[in-house]
Amino acid sequence: MKKNLLLSLAGLFFLFLLVACGGNNTDNSKETSADAESDATTEDTSSEETAEPVEIEFWHAMSGPHEEAINGFVEDFNSEHENITVKPVNQGSYDDLEQKVMAAAKAGNLPTLSQAVTNVIPEYIANDFVAPLNDFIEDSEIGLSDEELNDYVDVFKQSSQWDGTYYSLPFSKSTRILFYNTTMLEENGLEAPKTWEDVRNIAETVTGDGIVGMGFENSYESEFQAILKQMGGTYIDKETHEAKFGSKEGVQAMTMIKDMIDEGIARTAGEDNYMSNPFGRGDVAMYIGSSAGIPHVASAAEGNIEWSATTMPTLDGEAATTFAGNDIVMFNQAETAEQEAAWQFMKYLTSPEVSADWAMQSGYLPVRYSAQETEDYQAYVEENPAYEAGPKQFDTGFFIARVQGGDAVRNIVLEELDKILLDEKTVEEGLSDAQEQANEELQQ
Amino acid sequence: MMLKPTWKSTLKALLYLLPALLILVTFNIYPIVKSFLMSFYTNYDFFKNIINERGFSNFIELFQDPNFIQALQNTVIFVIGVVPISIILSLAIAILLNSKIKFSGLFRTIYFLPFVTSVVAVAIVWSWIFHSDYGLLNYFLGWFGVDPIDWLTDPTFAMPALIILSIWKGLGFNIIIFLAGLQSVNEQYYLAAKVDGASAWHRFKSVTLPLLSPTMFFVSIISIINAFKVFDEIFALFNGKPGPANSALTVVYYVYQKFYEEWEFGLASAAAFVLFIIVFLFTIIQLIIGRKFVHYQ
Numbered sequence A: 001m002k003k004n005l006l007l008s009l010a011g012l013f014f015l016f017l018l019v020a021c022g023g024n025n026t027d028n029s030k031e032t033s034a035d036a037e038s039d040a041t042t043e044d045t046s047s048e049e050t051a052e053p054v055e056i057e058f059w060h061a062m063s064g065p066h067e068e069a070i071n072g073f074v075e076d077f078n079s080e081h082e083n084i085t086v087k088p089v090n091q092g093s094y095d096d097l098e099q100k101v102m103a104a105a106k107a108g109n110l111p112t113l114s115q116a117v118t119n120v121i122p123e124y125i126a127n128d129f130v131a132p133l134n135d136f137i138e139d140s141e142i143g144l145s146d147e148e149l150n151d152y153v154d155v156f157k158q159s160s161q162w163d164g165t166y167y168s169l170p171f172s173k174s175t176r177i178l179f180y181n182t183t184m185l186e187e188n189g190l191e192a193p194k195t196w197e198d199v200r201n202i203a204e205t206v207t208g209d210g211i212v213g214m215g216f217e218n219s220y221e222s223e224f225q226a227i228l229k230q231m232g233g234t235y236i237d238k239e240t241h242e243a244k245f246g247s248k249e250g251v252q253a254m255t256m257i258k259d260m261i262d263e264g265i266a267r268t269a270g271e272d273n274y275m276s277n278p279f280g281r282g283d284v285a286m287y288i289g290s291s292a293g294i295p296h297v298a299s300a301a302e303g304n305i306e307w308s309a310t311t312m313p314t315l316d317g318e319a320a321t322t323f324a325g326n327d328i329v330m331f332n333q334a335e336t337a338e339q340e341a342a343w344q345f346m347k348y349l350t351s352p353e354v355s356a357d358w359a360m361q362s363g364y365l366p367v368r369y370s371a372q373e374t375e376d377y378q379a380y381v382e383e384n385p386a387y388e389a390g391p392k393q394f395d396t397g398f399f400i401a402r403v404q405g406g407d408a409v410r411n412i413v414l415e416e417l418d419k420i421l422l423d424e425k426t427v428e429e430g431l432s433d434a435q436e437q438a439n440e441e442l443q444q
Numbered sequence B: 001m002m003l004k005p006t007w008k009s010t011l012k013a014l015l016y017l018l019p020a021l022l023i024l025v026t027f028n029i030y031p032i033v034k035s036f037l038m039s040f041y042t043n044y045d046f047f048k049n050i051i052n053e054r055g056f057s058n059f060i061e062l063f064q065d066p067n068f069i070q071a072l073q074n075t076v077i078f079v080i081g082v083v084p085i086s087i088i089l090s091l092a093i094a095i096l097l098n099s100k101i102k103f104s105g106l107f108r109t110i111y112f113l114p115f116v117t118s119v120v121a122v123a124i125v126w127s128w129i130f131h132s133d134y135g136l137l138n139y140f141l142g143w144f145g146v147d148p149i150d151w152l153t154d155p156t157f158a159m160p161a162l163i164i165l166s167i168w169k170g171l172g173f174n175i176i177i178f179l180a181g182l183q184s185v186n187e188q189y190y191l192a193a194k195v196d197g198a199s200a201w202h203r204f205k206s207v208t209l210p211l212l213s214p215t216m217f218f219v220s221i222i223s224i225i226n227a228f229k230v231f232d233e234i235f236a237l238f239n240g241k242p243g244p245a246n247s248a249l250t251v252v253y254y255v256y257q258k259f260y261e262e263w264e265f266g267l268a269s270a271a272a273f274v275l276f277i278i279v280f281l282f283t284i285i286q287l288i289i290g291r292k293f294v295h296y297q
Helices: A002-043 A065-080 A094-107 A118-126 A134-138 A146-151 A154-159 A182-187 A196-206 A221-230 A248-262 A276-281 A291-301 A336-349 A352-362 A369-373 A375-383 A385-392 A406-421 A427-442 B007-038 B057-064 B066-098 B104-116 B119-129 B136-143 B155-183 B187-195 B200-228 B232-237 B251-261 B265-293
Strands: A054-060 A084-090 A113-117 A169-181 A212-216 A266-268 A284-290 A307-310 A321-330 B041-045 B050-054
Touching: A054 A065, A054 A094, A054 A336, A065 A084, A065 A336, A065 A352, A084 A336, A094 A113, A094 A118, A094 B251, A113 A118, A113 A336, A118 A321, A118 A406, A134 A336, A154 A169, A154 A321, A169 A182, A169 A221, A169 A291, A169 A336, A169 A352, A169 A385, A182 A196, A196 A212, A196 A248, A196 A284, A212 A248, A221 A248, A221 A321, A221 A406, A248 A266, A248 A406, A248 A427, A276 A284, A276 A291, A284 A291, A291 A307, A291 A385, A307 A385, A321 A336, A336 A352, A352 A369, A352 A375, A369 A375, A375 A385, A406 A427, A406 B251, B007 B041, B007 B265, B041 B057, B041 B265, B057 B066, B057 B265, B066 B104, B066 B155, B066 B200, B066 B251, B066 B265, B104 B155, B119 B136, B119 B155, B119 B232, B155 B200, B155 B232, B187 B200, B200 B265, B232 B251, B251 B265
Parallel strands: A054 A084, A054 A113, A212 A266, A212 A284
Antiparallel strands: A113 A321, A169 A284, A169 A307, A169 A321, B041 B050
16 A cells, blocks of 8 residues: 555656656747747738728726726727727736736737836836837827927836837826825814925824824835935936945935834824725824825715825925836737737827826826816816825926836835834844845846 | 456546546646746746756755745744644534534534635735724723734734634634534444443544544645645735735745746746645655554444
């Protein structure tokens, strides 16, 4: 009996090896044939123009009202373009979408278009499956005029380029803004904070009786980055791909956040996951979070508190705030006709009217300057003044260097910042450890 | 009736096994082999499937990574925390449900519910229960004068919180298996034991346990394998983070981070393979121990 068992185990391992070798061979042959195919498609591209009907898939991670808005845009676009049919496909959450793109890239059946987190695009570029857009943008017929291109909000235009090449167009973008409880501030005769000093004073005044003055999201590394920038420091050098947040400025920035938390006048979202709920309950007087969170704050605050939002606090007159979010990318496995159709759709989605409409329906930022000037949008902002805070910061906005390994660095930083707040490490130790690990990751 | 194995009968058996084998080979065995091979690719283009270099550096890097060591430790703590308590509790409940109590059908359903509910929903409910200010658990503990515990944000309590959730979640499945085992024990053994004057404890120790040993064996193997593979509960309970300061980072979570978040395919495969070897060894040890203690009727 025992012998049998060992024999069968050995047999199983042998089987593994057999399958392994076989598997490898077929993979290689598939690989070469796929290569041949893609070569063939690139060769016979220019002969056919968009006369024949084209169907393209657009993967996204928007659900609920956001998905309805996208479906609406797609319908309008499809009816305007006889030959083009865009098929929107909801792939679940951003994480799900990213995983499915990875799997599809491996299997060689990527969609033509997809939403993508800006920070993951460097991986797509490095693995060569995202198409550069410069040829489309510069095309005299279907491209963008200089005027149009300059109408894209500068910080977004910058974050869609890598070494001067456009790999994406901005779509669902957000920035950090400060939410505050108007009643609580008025009762104490306080005004909306403009500087970090104001934030500290207000927090000191209103803290107590179950209320904490200031709140940070669990992703407060954004605030750390913003304060670091306001102090004149650098997070990751975009030229040398070197992490520099362990500097003197970095230590100061993190100490500033940690001091407030240690004194009990600030907290992180912690187990509440997002700050909108404790803020809506009236547990915190202010917090800094994503402008895309406005609808969540609105629903959490409904019937509980009065609130508003303002721009990110400044430090010694320096303003800086991180912009983040999602872009639209085109994958290069598609044929030319499909890519041209996809470009038309990208252009349409980021056109001033659609961008304004999207901003109003979703709470994301408009991506074109002229979108803000449309009558509808103006009227909308007047009614919902919280939406003003985001676009006001276009000129002071920045984004952290988008480099390969960025997500690994994010994991490292989140972990070390956690340890700093839990007093497992000092600010200096935590940041220099994080910087060291990050640089190991980035130099690979 | 036993047939002598012939080529014909073996082929026939293979034919019947083929559908299951096809699925197993495609979705289980092939990925295991592939990840085993991938763990040796040190310079690898995942998408174009071009292997530039092979070697052991992934494994070296893995064991030099303090996070992986921590993941291993956390996983072992998790297994030790979950499996024994889960087995003892579910056996006790199964024996209760097997005795003639009122509404036993209803209770069976209630205990089975956590198992069929989605992990994410369960974890969200538990994250409310564990909430330090508004949670039920701290509210109850407050009755006994226990100060509120930061279950989800204090690294000391994150793992216990995860273990509590996992025990609760796994109970239903184990109970059902134990119930089935208990019901297959012939009533006559108990009658005979009673005639000999055995107490309830003696009957449990000398009749129930030995006759239940095949079930116990099955449950412990399955539980240990499942506990080593824990991931969903962590992802949902801590909202996409491996607990405060990595206190609930397990090996599978580590694999997830490396593969999907950091695109370190070789390293992720190496970690997955190390886990496979650990589970494999544990299962063999159990098989060997099982040979000594398991009585088949």
